[in-house]
Amino acid sequence: MDEDVAMMDVDGQETPTSTSNSQWVAPPASPQDLSSVWTAENSTQQRIIQFITRWPPSRTPFAYGPWIYASRGGMSEGIAGQDIPGLKAAFQALLGAGRVTVDTVDQISKTNNVVTGKWMIFEESPKIDMLWGKILHFVTVERKKGVVKVSTCKEGEKHVICIYVNDYTNKPEVDALRKGLRSLGVKWRIGFKTDAYTHLNIYKDNPWNLRPSRFQE
Structure with a gap:
């Protein structure tokens, strides 16, 4: 999932050269401090407030790390058994045959069990x-399940929040998550x-004319 930083078009941009700016929160003891695990027992309003107060995305510089993570579990099913090398090898075969389409990429994604995805x-x-x-x-x-992350602050760029699902081919799951985001006020079109x-470097203006967003709603 860390490869998602590439889709923000931040490659080649400068990271903050100093973290002494008074707007920044104090630096973490280690990069792992930006990650959090949530359970039925510790998913409380008090802890949520403490976490977002300690790591507000707007005041956590990119120099501390590219992402602030939260995991509530339930993603093991989607991650277990992923064959990333197999996916990339199958994609090379598609390239050789000139058969890179939405349907063929979906097919090799399912064959190699790389079916996790995220609303952005x-x-x-x-x-x-x-x-x-x-x-x-x-x-x-x-x-009560899932993984979510938000990018830290990088001058001149928007933040991105990624909310994950186990299986993007399970359209009811994808749609239910989108409905939940609308209930939070995210009513504009998102991808x-x-x-x-991400693993196959399918981004904007790719040579196969694939839309980088598998869905847009």
């Missing part, structure tokens, strides 16, 4: 902290990208 929400820094708090509460308390597309 882009937002400006002044609005990101409140939206992140709502989505963190939704995943940990209401949905859903498969992890397979």
